[in-house]
Amino acid sequence: MSKYKKMKQLIADMRLPEYRYKQLLDAVFLQGIMRFEDMKLLPKTLREKLVEQFGETVVEIKAIHHEKSMQTDKVLFELSDGNRVETVGLFYKEGWNSFCISSQSGCGFGCKFCATGTLGLRRNLTVDEITDQILYFMQQGCSINSISFMGMGEPFANPQVFEALHDLTAPELFGLSQRRITISTIGIVPGIQKLTREYPQVNLAYSLHAPTDRLRETLMPITKTYPLGQVLDTLDQHIRQTNRKVFLAYIMLKDVNDSDRHAEQLTKLLFKHKKYLPLYHLDLIPYNQTTVTETMVPSSHTRIKAFCRIIHNAGISVNIRTQFGSDINAACGQLAGAYRDDQKQGERTMSAIQEQSFEWLLCPVCKSKTRLKIRKDTILDNFPLFCPKCKSEMLICVKQFHISIIKEPDAQTQSR
Structure with missing residues (x-):
């Protein structure tokens, strides 16, 4: 509540x-x-x-550090239990203010190119911790024109995101139109389906990043659970029911996913969904390198333009995203909930990595094992988890590297 x-x-x-x-x-x-x-x-x-x-104020989270560049303001917030999240304000010259907010402290999905993913999942944010990020900027006198759930964490892995959508769109509270809100997902199918049912006018962005399951699995392990075909079929249904455009994000990584062949594979993939193709839009994103993802290198601008040309010539809506904030680690994939004080950023990040562990969870239904990356300070209660193999849903509890199932899949869930 x-x-x-x-x-x-x-x-x-x-x-x-x-x-x-x-x-x-x-x-x-x-x-x-x-x-x-x-x-x-x-x-x-x-x-x-x-x-x-x-407490004394409506805003419960505490801003402990600011970093600013010309059109970007990154704020590091400390939560009541000491965990941290980052929020980014983007201030466009036309007077439009957009805010990139977090839904989790850390993230457990381990995407290879993302700084947040190196932290492991600490915990889900509460509904108030999500909306307080916006309330803080309102307190600073900022008008709120749009919001994107593109900060730390996977929005559809946190059930509180839907409660936050209620408050953000409630006329008596934040009063935002659904169309002023964007949720970016790595492809959690049940979350997409719930958004379609409950908030059909909220903008939806899918982190695609690869044209084939085989390549995407090496970058984003979630692909083993929700392969490209299944997610795109779900997005087709979203378009059919909402008549709303879906945005596809594609980070450009040198010698990984940026060749002409990759572009051709991508056009082939999207043309399998030709009926709804006019309402798909592809954003090519120049990769933002971080100190913890140094093995990934951004594609050259020339390569990105050549890639874009192939997609455009195939008749697919595409553009190269203009970004700012990378100079203060506020751009896409750079948020890691840390800041420079008397220690180096790299030392702080390595300390976080040393405090995480890989644990195995046995599915009660199909007996397959799921590998989870968690931190020592991770505490989760009633956290929904889907078995990658049989898709059964269970609720788990995590505390001090110990994982326990507190609700096993019921018969209805197992029969899906």
């Missing part, structure tokens, strides 16, 4: 009139008042109860 629902319940429990809740929300979202004590329209007894239950 989000804090806004808890605030509404608190007001009801105190037998105060309903308009007090509206006054509270108006103070936050219209007047920008974040300290409860400064909301003078509210009765003192209510202000004291709000401070007692929620």
